[in-house]
Each structure stands twice: as structure tokens, then as C-alpha cells.
Amino acid sequence: MSAPALEKRDERPSEPPTETVSAKEPAARPPGPAAALAARLAARPSALLVALAAVLVLVSAFVTGSGAWPAGMTVDVTTPLEDLNAWLVENRDSHWLFLYFLLHVSNNAELAVDSLIGLFEGLGWVGVTLLGTVLAWYAGGAGLRPRALRTAATALGVFLVVGVLGMWDPTMETLALMTVAVAAAALLGLLLGIAAGLSDACDRALRPVFDLMQVMPAFAYLLPFVLLFDIGVPSALVATVIYAAPPMARLTSLGLRGADPAALEASASLGASPWQRLRTARLPLARKEMLLGLNQTIMMCLSMVVLASVVGSGGLGDVIYRALGKVNVGQALTAGIAIVLVAVLLDRTTAAAGARLEESETRAPSPAAEAPRKAGTRPLLRSPFTVSPGRFARLRGWPSWLGLGALAAVLSALGPRLGEEEWPREWTFRITPYVNDATEWIEKSLGSGVPVVGGTLTWAEGVTNGVLNPLRDGLNATPWWALLVLVAALGWAVGRWRAALTASAALGVIGVLGLWTKSMDTLSQVLVALVITLLLGFAVGVLAARVPRVERWLRPLLDTMQTMPQFVYLIPVIALFSVGRMAGIAAAVVFVLPAVIRITAQGVRQSDPAALEAARSMGATTRQQLLQVQLPLARRSLLVAVNQGVVLVLSMVVIAGMVGGGALGIDVITGLSKGDLALGLPAGAAIVCLGVLLDRLTQPARTEGR
Amino acid sequence: MSRAPIRTSLIAGVGVLGLALSACAAETDGDSASGGDGGGAKEVTIAVPSWVGAQANAAVAAHILEEEMDVKVDIKQMDEPVAFDALHGGKADAILEDWGGVPKKEELYVEDKKTVVEGGDLGVTGHIGWFVPKYFADENPEVLDYENLNDFVDDFKTSESGDKGQFIGAAPSYTTYDKHLIKNHDLDYKILPTGSEAAQLKEIQRLYEAEEPFLTYWWDPQWMNAQIEMVEVELPEYTEGCNEPAEKTECGYDTLMLQKYFNADFAENGGEAAEFLKNFQWSTEDQNEVASMIAGEGMAEEDAAAEWAAEHEDVWKAWLPKS
Incomplete structure (x- = not known):
């Protein structure tokens, strides 16, 4: 039964570099390996092309020895950017653009966040905890249903733990900022998503914009924002919204496009105008995707908390930043x-609301027939309302909403009397000393001198000397035109002309910006981080897919790894790997690993069970099952994992710069901290170009899918 | 179609958004008079960079302002360049410790726009230099002269610096001339871009504990100096203007009287709070005492400030406005 899989694989017109081909079929290789390889290359023009380009690269690197982009072919972007910088600083107080537009944006942003903080203070900690719990209970469906109770309990737990940890005040600041940010990002994402979902032209135009919004490191555009929107809350808010809106937009567009054509047809044939159709059919049908988008947006907003504090917007990020010093x-x-807990709170609450939607959706088709059918499954207090459709049911939302408002009003009046504004200090418990002791122990015992394996410091040195340095020097020794040829060949092999052109154009822009050498340094780090992540991720992912218990244990760990701000583990990473490129790589691996593990595990688990069963019945060993059935079947997922890995690793380039990664990352940070627009922005653009380049080279799925 | 659950759950899902809206109508007195509209400010915003010494300044100032003078203090974390923008725009009222890291902005706001005013000395002297750990200097006293540094390249070599010696650089926002110094003195060293103060501190802590040799950009006051012993490498002496233009720098670093800066409006109309902050002046030892309580012993800033204030009443009594 493994035959179809192999056949299918051979059908594919293009295969990424020779490496994967030879690695995957060691057993099937006939006696003369060299001859076989040549034959296979001849059979595939794209592989041949890539091989030729690779040879060209090696030869030219050895012949010329140095191949940085010629200085004569760069464009000076420094002067115009410096002029822009000066203009912004000069005209901020007088120009109409600021007085009549940007200043309003800043003031409203500031006002919204400040009023929320004011509200939280007015409620006092008792009030906030109560109101939050009730809100979560309500989102979970209210009543005594297990989901409502579970969601409420989660919320209650989150508020209490945050209080006990002594983080009440900063958490409220962060919650206020995040609430406004999520609302703004969701609204912007919704509007863009509707535009992209309804019009193909908009979709084509917006897609690269979304890519740019997500890959451009926020550190790079934070500085112009500080100049445009003033420091503190406004610029932090705008940066967060830019970063977090794309998932909402993408998923809304996806939902609108994926809507059941029959339902739309029905709506159209009933004579609904386009606007009515959007409001009554298309948007409701896309609810589920939109909710998922909202969930993603929340997570991405939270990942910006620390960054927001860099420009003085306070909150939990501030605490982390100060702790680092x-x-x-x-x-x-x-x-x-506390940040992870806020994420849990928002995630569980929106997820509960989403689960409720799903239930109502399964019930939606025929409201008249629903009462008898659903009576058994939904015995609780909703039934009297859900039976009756129309106006009465629509009204149902308002009393409870008013009730919540009333509760808030009562609590804010009573709040101060129920307790102090802040969580009482006697009720806190400092985990700091214990954590520090534990970290110290880990740092001391894993750094070096571990028998046989050596320890992390030894590894770091080994990888730096053995892989990182040669790779960087090799990339820099290769002439720029040879690399362009290689990239074009790889692009053509992967996605024909379009990929070849985009990828080489991205590389060209890097050269033109005059950042060739630094970008090659960053590229070498990204590649090493990617390889390590993929090796670890595939191994753990396969294990998780095959052993359910491992997966269960891993899940909370992976969740934490993804939501915990990277700044928290930077210090232990330095202790374990010493300041330098390896520390940055290690931090990137920690951050990217969960996504790769998840996608791999998902792919392996979803590989056709019939195929697996057949292989098992034919007596295949576990190893054979895995290598010859499951992994080939999961190939698509593995490619997605590679692609996601690339994008996520690139998002860590700036963080790596903070622990000695140097190259483009440090330029972005220096640009921000020295207020130098001309340094940070081009470096950020170069990171985006690297992202485009690597993304195009790792997206074979696009052509194969068709 | 039953719409109620959809609507209600959407409302609940983004319920917090609703809270935001209702709050807008409810309470709008979030930020008041932080710029001080005459009659003295009741709320002061102090901009604090990430290092601990500056946190000590702010913590003590905040403690006394809040306890003795009933002025609410908001401490905001931001690096020097951003902090000057904040002072200019009135988002912050005071910087208590400036190392002269952003001369261009200083000139623009203080000289040209006159939105920021000098607030006098903090009383703490700042000193930057090149340092090696004492255990290494004791064994190799020649290392303490910059002219001999090329003899020690092998000692300072790492996998990051390749065949050159490694010089541990400063965080990007700090004042440095290291790149030019290394070039202009033909030193065979490569700067390790540490990227953040935290990274540099941790690396030094690690190397010090392992008793490995290293050469670093280092400064005083710095709380870690209470835990480790560093010796300065002698660079050519600083003379007025010797680091202009930066590319030609051959001299070492100046010793600075750290400065305070205020928002112009606050300085004029800030009343007692402004007068207090103008009077705020303490010694390097005082600051180090608080800083090492915060960083070394891991005390909360407020606690450390309260403890210091309890023991040094004579010092801070002098800062209180005379009226």
C-alpha cells in the first residue's frame, strides 16, 4: 500500500534540492550511486538546473574568494531617511497633518486606554475579578452548563493568581492596553478582510501588504511611529494593531470566500441586495473563521506587550524590561x-464563545424542526428562548448586556468599599527567589562539564566554529551574481518563473540597500536556527504523533513556549550559550519549535489510517511504517512546517540582536534606541527581503497543489 | 434562523470591547495636569531608562514625593532618545539621570526649541572606560595599558571573534567610541555586539564566575560593581573636544557629572514638585546603596527606597521645598 505514495511522489514535477531526494531513498538506490544520481538529474530539468547553479556557486566562491555586492550598485537611502527624520521632528507641532489627524489618533488612543485603567481602578480588585468572572461565564453560555462554569473558573483563577503573584497593577495596565489594541486590530482586520473577501482585486493587492505587516520587525517601524504618534500608548497601540490585524483579515476573507454557494444563491434569489446579502448571509456564514481570526489576533497582540513598554507604555512589559536590567x-x-495568564483568559473566553457559536450553527438549518431534535441535548435554561426565533430571541441579548452594564456600574460604585484599589500587599507571594535559585542551578549544571555530552557552552562553541563561521564566510566568499543564479534556479525549481523572479528580486534589493554582508551574516544564522529547529521539531513531532501520552504532556509546555515573552528566557539562554550568535539561535529555536512540532504531529497523525493499517497488516516494522508510509503521506504538512519555521525564525532576528546576534538585528535595535531612522528602517527592510526570499523558496505546495 | 445566540456570543466574545466603550462615557479623568497647569503639579511623570541606578533615583524621588508631599508619581520606563521626545512633548516631566547619550536631541530641544530645560547636577559622577577583571589584571599587569592590548589577543579570543580578540561592547543606546578607538589605535579586536545591558551584565557575571579573561566596556555607578572587582585599562587621557568628530577619537572617556532635565513647562509651573526635583541631589554612594538593594538583594524598588529614606533623613530633608 505504500506504492501509491511513492508513485504520487514521482509524479511531482519538481523536487527541492538533491539533498532531500537522496536522503529519502537510501534503500531504493541501485548499486552505482553516482550514475543513478546523474540519471535522475537528467530526468528532471529543474534538479539539474539547481545542481548546476550549486556547482557554479562553489567554483566561483573558490576562485574569487570574496563576493560582496559592489558598492557602486547600491542606492543611498540614508540621506532621504535622515531628511524625513529631521522633517518629522521639526514639524510635529505645527504641520496640519499632525494637528488635524495624527494628534487626534494619539489622543483618542490614549483616552481609551486611560479610561479603561480608570475604570479598573474604580472597580477595585474585587470588582474587576467579579466582573471578569461574570463576563467569562456569560461568554461560556451562562447558566450551569459545564462550559460556562469552566470558563468562569478559569477567569477567576487567572485574576486571583495574578493578584497573588503581586502583578495586579501592571496586569491591569496591560489588560487595558490589550483590550483597546484587540478591539482596534479586530475592527481593522474585519474591514480589510471584508474587502479582500469580496473583491479579487483587493485580495491580490492586500496579500503582500499583510505579509509585510507580519514580517517587518516592529522594532524597525516603532521609531517612525514614535515620531508620528508620540511616545507611549499611541505608538505602541498602532504598532500592535499593525502586527495583529492580518490574521483577522486573512481569516475573515477566507471565511467569506468559503461560504456555501448554495446558501448565497438562495439569499440572492430571494432578492436580497448585495449589502443585505453581506449582512445576513455572508458574514454570518463566516463567523467561525472570524472568531478564529479574533483568537489569533489576541495572541499576536499579547506578544507585543514587552515591545510596547520599550516606548514607555507601561504594564507587564515594563516589569520584564526592568527585571532584565x-x-x-x-x-x-x-x-x-501574568502575560501567559492574560493570554489564557482571553483565549479560553473567546474559544468558549466560539464553541457556543458552533453549536448554534449545527442547529441553524431549520429552526422550526430544531426544538424536538435538540430537546434531548440541550436541556438547560436556554431552550425556552432558542425555540422561538425572530424578534424575541434577538432581544434576549440586550437584557443580559444591560445587566452586565448595571453590574459594572454597581461595582464601580461599591468597588472602593469592597477593598482597596490594588491587590493587598499582604496577600502576595514572591516566587522570585525560588525561580532564581532554580535558574542558577540549571545554568551551573548544564553550561559545561557534563560528562560525555559536554554541556551547552561547549556545544555553542562547537556549532559556532564548525557550522556558523564556515557558513557565514562561505556565503560572503560567494560572488553575489552566483548567489543570485542559485536563488533563481532554486526558485524556478520550486515555483517556476514567479518564484524565481520574486526571490532574486528580494536578494537584489538587499544588495541595493547596501546591506549585503550583514544580510549574509543574518542568513547564515537563520539557516542554522532553521535546521536545528526542524531536526528537533520533526523528531518530537513524530514522537508526539505516535505516543498520545507524550502529546498530552507536551501541550501545556508548547502553549507556554509560544506565549511566554522571549525576553524572559534571554538571560538563562545567555548563561547557557554565552552572548553571541548561538544565544540568538537558541532563543529562536525555543520560540519556533512549538509551531513545527504541532504541524508535524498533526500531519503525521492525519496521514491516511487505511494506508497505515495496510502497511501494518503486511508486516511492516514500526520504522518502515514511519519512514515509508507516514512521513511520505505527511510530506505536505512537513513542507508547511518548514515554511512556518522560516517565517518565525525571521521574526526572531531582532530579538537575537539583543543577545549578541549582531548583523541586521543589532542595526534595527540601534536605530530604535539611538533614534536613527536611517539605520533601523533599511535593516528592517532587508529582514523583510530575506523573509520573502526564504518564503518563496520553501513554498512548493503552491504549484503542486494544482 | 435563530440569531440570539450568535449575537449574544459575539457580544460576549468581544465583551471587553464593550467595557471599553462604556468606560469612555463613564470616566474620562485619566490623565490630568501632568504638565502642571499652574499652581503646582499634583502628578509627576518621571522617565527612567532601563539601568538600575536610574531606577534608584526615581524610586527614592517617588517615595518622598508621595509620602512627604502627597504628589502622585508615575514612573515610565524609556531609553534616553525616547525620553527626550517625551520631555519635549510633555509626556514626561523629568529625567533624573542623563549620560549625554543623545547630544543632537539635547541640542534641538534645549537650545533650539526651548521645550526642555537643564535641571542641574544629580550629584552622581558617571565614568565609562575599558575594564578587565581584577583576577586577570593581577596576573597580567601589562594589560592595563591600551598599548599592550595587542599582546593579549590570544587571551581574549572566542569563537565569535575568530582570530581577533573579543571586546565586549555596550548596549546600543549607550555612549560609545569603542569602534573608533579600536580602529584608530590599530587594535586587533572585534566588538561583540551585546545588544542589551542585560546581555552584557549576564555575560560578565558568567565569565567572572568562571574566572575567564575578558575585556569590556564598563562603567560606574553600576550595581554589579558591588559583586565583582574590575580594573580599568588606561586609555589616552580625555581632553575637551577630543572626541569630535567621533571618527577621529583617540582619547578615553570623560568623567561626567550626570544631569537632570525637565520639561520646560513643568520646571516653571510645577510648583513644589518641580522645586523638589531641582533640589534632588545625592552621592554615588547613596545611589549605589539603593541600587544594590534593588538589584543585588532583589528588593522591590519601593521597599529599597523606603529603607534608604528611613536611614538618611538628613539627606532628603534638604531637598524639600522651603515654604
């Missing part, structure tokens, strides 16, 4: 836990 991991972790 004291090399106090425990304090940073405490704030990190």
Missing part, C-alpha cells in the same frame, strides 16, 4: 506568567 530572571518570569 537587574538580571533578575525570577521577576521577569513572574511578569511573564
Whole structure:
């Protein structure tokens, strides 16, 4: 039964570099390996092309020895950017653009966040906890249903733990900022998503914009935002919205496009105008995707908390930032836990609301027939309302909503009397000393001198000397035109002309910006991080897919790895790998690994069970099952994992710069911290170009799918 | 079609958004008079960079302002360049410790726009230099002269610096001339871009504990100096203007009287709070005492400030406005 899989694989017109081909079929290789390889290359023009380009690269690198982009072919972007910088600083107080537009944006943003903080303070900690719990209970469906109770309990737990950790105040600041950010990002995403979902032209135009919004490191555009929107809350808010809106937009568009054509047809034949159709049919049908988008947007907003504090917007990020200056991991972790908890709170609440939607959707088709059918499954207090459609049911939302408002009003009046504004200090518990002791122990015992394996510091040195340095020097020794040829060949092999052109254009822009050498340095780090992540991720992912228990244990760990701000573990990473490129790579691996593990596990698990069963019945060993059935079948997922890995690793380039990664990352940080637009922005653009380049080269699925 | 659950759950799902809207109508007195509209400010915003010494300044100032003078203090974390923008725009009222890291902005706001005013000395002297750990200097006293540094390249070599010696650089926002110094003195060293103060501190802590040799950009006051012993490598002496233009720099770093800066409006109309902050002046030892309580012993900033204030009443009594 493994035959179809192999056949299918051979059908594919293009295969990424020779490496994967030879690695995958060691057993099937006939006696003369060289001859076979040549034959196979001849059979595939694209592979041949790539091989030729690779040879060209090697030969030219050895012949010329140095091949940085010629200085004569660069464009000076520094002067115009410096002029822009100066203009912004000069005209900020007088120009109409600021007075009549940007200033309003800033003031409203500031006002919204400040009023929320004011509200939280007015409610006092008792009030906030109560109101939050009730809100979560309500989102979970209200009543005594298990989901409502579970969601409410989660919310209650989150508020209490945050209080006990002594993080009440900063958490409220962060919650206020995040609430406004999520609302703004969701609204913007919704509008863009509707535009992209309804019009193909918009979709084509917006897609690269979304890519840019997500890959451009926020550190790079934070500085112009500080100049445009003033420091503090406004610029942090705008940066967060830019970063977090794309998932909402993408998923809304996806939902609108995926809507059941029959339902739309029905709506159209009933004479609904386009606007009515959008409002009554298309948007409701896309609810599920939109909710998923909202969920993603929330997570991405939270990942910006620390960054927001760099420009003085306070909150939990501030605590982490200050803890770093004291090399106090425990304090940073405490704030990190609070961020993770806020993420859990928002995630569970929206997920519960989503689950409720799904239920109502299964019930939606015929409201008249629903009462008898659903009576058994939904015995609780909703039934009297859900039976009756129309106006009465629509009204149902308002009383409860008013009730919540009333509760808020009552609580804010009573709040101060129920307790102090802030969580009482006697009720806090500092985990800092324990965490610090534990970290110290880990740092001391894993760094070096571990028998046989050596320890992390030894590894870091080994990888730097053995892989990183040669790779960087090799890339820099290769002439730029040879690399362009290689990239074009790879692009053509993967996605024909379009990919070849985009990828080489991206590389060209890097050269023109005059950042060739630094970009090659960053590229070498990205590649090493990617390879390590993929090796680890595939191994763990396969294990998780085959052993359910491993997966169950992994899940909370992976969740934490994804939501914990990277700044929290930067210090232990330095202790374990020493400041330098390896520390940056290690931090990137920690951040990217969960996504790769998840996608791999998902892909392997979803590989056709019939195929697996057949292989098993034919007596295939576990190893054979895995290598010859499951992995080939999961190939598509593995490619997605590679692609996601690339994008996520690139998002860590700036963070890596903060622990000694240098190259483009440090330029972005220096640009921000020295207020130098001309340094940070081009470096950020170069990172985006690397992203485009690597993304196009790892997206074979696009052509194969058709 | 039953719409109620859809609507209600959408409302609940983004319920917090609703809270935001209702709050807009409810309470709008979030930020008041932080710029100080005459009659003295009741709320002061202090911009604090990420290092601990500056946190000590702000913590003590905040403690006394809040406890003795009933002024609410908001401490906002931001690096020097951003902090000057904040002072200019009135988002912050005071910087208590400036190392002269952003001369261009200083000139623009203080000289040209006159939106920021000098607030006098903090009383703490700042010193930047090149340092090696004492254990290494004791064994190799020649290392303490910059002219001999090329003899020690092998000691300072790492996998990051290749065949050159490694010089541990400063965080990007700090004042440095290291790149030019290394070039102009033909030193065979490569700067390790540490990227953040935290990274540099941790690396130094690690190397110090392992008793490995290293050469670094280092400064005083710095809380970690209470835990480790560093010796300065002598660079050519600083003379007025010797680091202009930066590319030609051959001299070492100046010793600075750290400065305070205020928002112009606050300085004029800030009343007692402004007068207090103008009077705020303490010694390097005082600051180090608080800083090492915060960083070394892991005390909360407020606690450290309260403890210091309890023991040094004579110092801070002098800062209180005379009226």
C-alpha cells in the first residue's frame, strides 16, 4: 500500500534540492550511486538546473574568494531617511497633518486606554475579578452548563493568581492596553478582510501588504511611529494593531470566500441586495473563521506587550524590561506568567464563545424542526428562548448586556468599599527567589562539564566554529551574481518563473540597500536556527504523533513556549550559550519549535489510517511504517512546517540582536534606541527581503497543489 | 434562523470591547495636569531608562514625593532618545539621570526649541572606560595599558571573534567610541555586539564566575560593581573636544557629572514638585546603596527606597521645598 505514495511522489514535477531526494531513498538506490544520481538529474530539468547553479556557486566562491555586492550598485537611502527624520521632528507641532489627524489618533488612543485603567481602578480588585468572572461565564453560555462554569473558573483563577503573584497593577495596565489594541486590530482586520473577501482585486493587492505587516520587525517601524504618534500608548497601540490585524483579515476573507454557494444563491434569489446579502448571509456564514481570526489576533497582540513598554507604555512589559536590567530572571518570569495568564483568559473566553457559536450553527438549518431534535441535548435554561426565533430571541441579548452594564456600574460604585484599589500587599507571594535559585542551578549544571555530552557552552562553541563561521564566510566568499543564479534556479525549481523572479528580486534589493554582508551574516544564522529547529521539531513531532501520552504532556509546555515573552528566557539562554550568535539561535529555536512540532504531529497523525493499517497488516516494522508510509503521506504538512519555521525564525532576528546576534538585528535595535531612522528602517527592510526570499523558496505546495 | 445566540456570543466574545466603550462615557479623568497647569503639579511623570541606578533615583524621588508631599508619581520606563521626545512633548516631566547619550536631541530641544530645560547636577559622577577583571589584571599587569592590548589577543579570543580578540561592547543606546578607538589605535579586536545591558551584565557575571579573561566596556555607578572587582585599562587621557568628530577619537572617556532635565513647562509651573526635583541631589554612594538593594538583594524598588529614606533623613530633608 505504500506504492501509491511513492508513485504520487514521482509524479511531482519538481523536487527541492538533491539533498532531500537522496536522503529519502537510501534503500531504493541501485548499486552505482553516482550514475543513478546523474540519471535522475537528467530526468528532471529543474534538479539539474539547481545542481548546476550549486556547482557554479562553489567554483566561483573558490576562485574569487570574496563576493560582496559592489558598492557602486547600491542606492543611498540614508540621506532621504535622515531628511524625513529631521522633517518629522521639526514639524510635529505645527504641520496640519499632525494637528488635524495624527494628534487626534494619539489622543483618542490614549483616552481609551486611560479610561479603561480608570475604570479598573474604580472597580477595585474585587470588582474587576467579579466582573471578569461574570463576563467569562456569560461568554461560556451562562447558566450551569459545564462550559460556562469552566470558563468562569478559569477567569477567576487567572485574576486571583495574578493578584497573588503581586502583578495586579501592571496586569491591569496591560489588560487595558490589550483590550483597546484587540478591539482596534479586530475592527481593522474585519474591514480589510471584508474587502479582500469580496473583491479579487483587493485580495491580490492586500496579500503582500499583510505579509509585510507580519514580517517587518516592529522594532524597525516603532521609531517612525514614535515620531508620528508620540511616545507611549499611541505608538505602541498602532504598532500592535499593525502586527495583529492580518490574521483577522486573512481569516475573515477566507471565511467569506468559503461560504456555501448554495446558501448565497438562495439569499440572492430571494432578492436580497448585495449589502443585505453581506449582512445576513455572508458574514454570518463566516463567523467561525472570524472568531478564529479574533483568537489569533489576541495572541499576536499579547506578544507585543514587552515591545510596547520599550516606548514607555507601561504594564507587564515594563516589569520584564526592568527585571532584565537587574538580571533578575525570577521577576521577569513572574511578569511573564501574568502575560501567559492574560493570554489564557482571553483565549479560553473567546474559544468558549466560539464553541457556543458552533453549536448554534449545527442547529441553524431549520429552526422550526430544531426544538424536538435538540430537546434531548440541550436541556438547560436556554431552550425556552432558542425555540422561538425572530424578534424575541434577538432581544434576549440586550437584557443580559444591560445587566452586565448595571453590574459594572454597581461595582464601580461599591468597588472602593469592597477593598482597596490594588491587590493587598499582604496577600502576595514572591516566587522570585525560588525561580532564581532554580535558574542558577540549571545554568551551573548544564553550561559545561557534563560528562560525555559536554554541556551547552561547549556545544555553542562547537556549532559556532564548525557550522556558523564556515557558513557565514562561505556565503560572503560567494560572488553575489552566483548567489543570485542559485536563488533563481532554486526558485524556478520550486515555483517556476514567479518564484524565481520574486526571490532574486528580494536578494537584489538587499544588495541595493547596501546591506549585503550583514544580510549574509543574518542568513547564515537563520539557516542554522532553521535546521536545528526542524531536526528537533520533526523528531518530537513524530514522537508526539505516535505516543498520545507524550502529546498530552507536551501541550501545556508548547502553549507556554509560544506565549511566554522571549525576553524572559534571554538571560538563562545567555548563561547557557554565552552572548553571541548561538544565544540568538537558541532563543529562536525555543520560540519556533512549538509551531513545527504541532504541524508535524498533526500531519503525521492525519496521514491516511487505511494506508497505515495496510502497511501494518503486511508486516511492516514500526520504522518502515514511519519512514515509508507516514512521513511520505505527511510530506505536505512537513513542507508547511518548514515554511512556518522560516517565517518565525525571521521574526526572531531582532530579538537575537539583543543577545549578541549582531548583523541586521543589532542595526534595527540601534536605530530604535539611538533614534536613527536611517539605520533601523533599511535593516528592517532587508529582514523583510530575506523573509520573502526564504518564503518563496520553501513554498512548493503552491504549484503542486494544482 | 435563530440569531440570539450568535449575537449574544459575539457580544460576549468581544465583551471587553464593550467595557471599553462604556468606560469612555463613564470616566474620562485619566490623565490630568501632568504638565502642571499652574499652581503646582499634583502628578509627576518621571522617565527612567532601563539601568538600575536610574531606577534608584526615581524610586527614592517617588517615595518622598508621595509620602512627604502627597504628589502622585508615575514612573515610565524609556531609553534616553525616547525620553527626550517625551520631555519635549510633555509626556514626561523629568529625567533624573542623563549620560549625554543623545547630544543632537539635547541640542534641538534645549537650545533650539526651548521645550526642555537643564535641571542641574544629580550629584552622581558617571565614568565609562575599558575594564578587565581584577583576577586577570593581577596576573597580567601589562594589560592595563591600551598599548599592550595587542599582546593579549590570544587571551581574549572566542569563537565569535575568530582570530581577533573579543571586546565586549555596550548596549546600543549607550555612549560609545569603542569602534573608533579600536580602529584608530590599530587594535586587533572585534566588538561583540551585546545588544542589551542585560546581555552584557549576564555575560560578565558568567565569565567572572568562571574566572575567564575578558575585556569590556564598563562603567560606574553600576550595581554589579558591588559583586565583582574590575580594573580599568588606561586609555589616552580625555581632553575637551577630543572626541569630535567621533571618527577621529583617540582619547578615553570623560568623567561626567550626570544631569537632570525637565520639561520646560513643568520646571516653571510645577510648583513644589518641580522645586523638589531641582533640589534632588545625592552621592554615588547613596545611589549605589539603593541600587544594590534593588538589584543585588532583589528588593522591590519601593521597599529599597523606603529603607534608604528611613536611614538618611538628613539627606532628603534638604531637598524639600522651603515654604
